[in-house]
Amino acid sequence: GIQVEQSPPDLILQEGANSTLRCNFSDSVNNLQWFHQNPWGQLINLFYIPSGTKQNGRLSATTVATERYSLLYISSSQTTDSGVYFCAVERVGNFNKFYFGSGTKLNVKP
Amino acid sequence: NAGVTQTPKFRILKIGQSMTLQCAQDMNHNYMYWYRQDPGMGLKLIYYSVGAGITDKGEVPNGYNVSRSTTEDFPLRLELAAPSQTSVYFCASSYSESYEQYFGPGTRLTVT
Numbered sequence: 001g002i003q004v005e006q007s008p009p010d011l012i013l014q015e016g017a018n019s020t021l022r023c024n025f026s027d028s029v030n031n032l033q034w035f036h037q038n039p040w041g042q043l044i045n046l047f048y049i050p051s052g053t054k055q056n057g058r059l060s061a062t063t064v065a066t067e068r069y070s071l072l073y074i075s076s077s078q079t080t081d082s083g084v085y086f087c088a089v090e091r092v093g094n095f096n097k098f099y100f101g102s103g104t105k106l107n108v109k110p
Numbered sequence: 111n112a113g114v115t116q117t118p119k120f121r122i123l124k125i126g127q128s129m130t131l132q133c134a135q136d137m138n139h140n141y142m143y144w145y146r147q148d149p150g151m152g153l154k155l156i157y158y159s160v161g162a163g164i165t166d167k168g169e170v171p172n173g174y175n176v177s178r179s180t181t182e183d184f185p186l187r188l189e190l191a192a193p194s195q196t197s198v199y200f201c202a203s204s205y206s207e208s209y210e211q212y213f214g215p216g217t218r219l220t221v222t
Contacts, residue, residue, distance in 0.1 A: 041198065088152075100154070
């Protein structure tokens with residue numbers, strides 16, 4: 001398989017603060033996705049980002065594939081951003097087999 | 111579009127019983143996946159399918175079976191349930207491996 005490490009494991013923010021979540025992976029990947037799991041368990045796809053930078057509203061993500069990491073930025077956090085953020089990767093040559101990190105649990109306080 | 115639907119939402123099984131978790135999608139996606147999520151952990155891939163009639167094992171396939179007779183449906187079969195299979199099961203689909211995965215709401219399974 002491939003090792004996927006996310007940091008920090010837990011994060012507490014005051015509403016309005018910014019944060020950066022990190023995903024490191026141990027091998028070359030051809031697919032990387034970020035997901036948000038809300039407190040009710042629903043998983044929502046945030047970004048498909050095997051390389052480069054994307055932005056969607058207050059969220060943006062950057063993947064530097066050559067250095068084997070990806071970053072998820074959350075700006076002006078809101079209480080609705082609370083939940084667990086996962087990255088998932090598909091290793092080059094290991095098609096369709098996605099490996100998830102253990103997640104970053106975010107708690108945004110009002 | 112309903113997206114990805116899963117039934118049942120909850121189920122309690124006795125050790126040794128069998129059951130089928132249902133998953134359906136109405137987005138005409140070719141790729142479908144089954145994952146399990148244990149408490150406080152990330153998801154682990156059980157099986158996946160790249161189209162009707164084509165399935166393959168993921169990271170943790172033991173104790174499970176799948177079939178894909180149509181594009182829409184991808185059921186997961188548990189034979190001889192064991193306590194280690196207590197988990198939340200998620201089904202997902204995507205147009206291909208280079209597209210976003212969309213998840214169903216999950217099935218919470220307890221084996222006692």
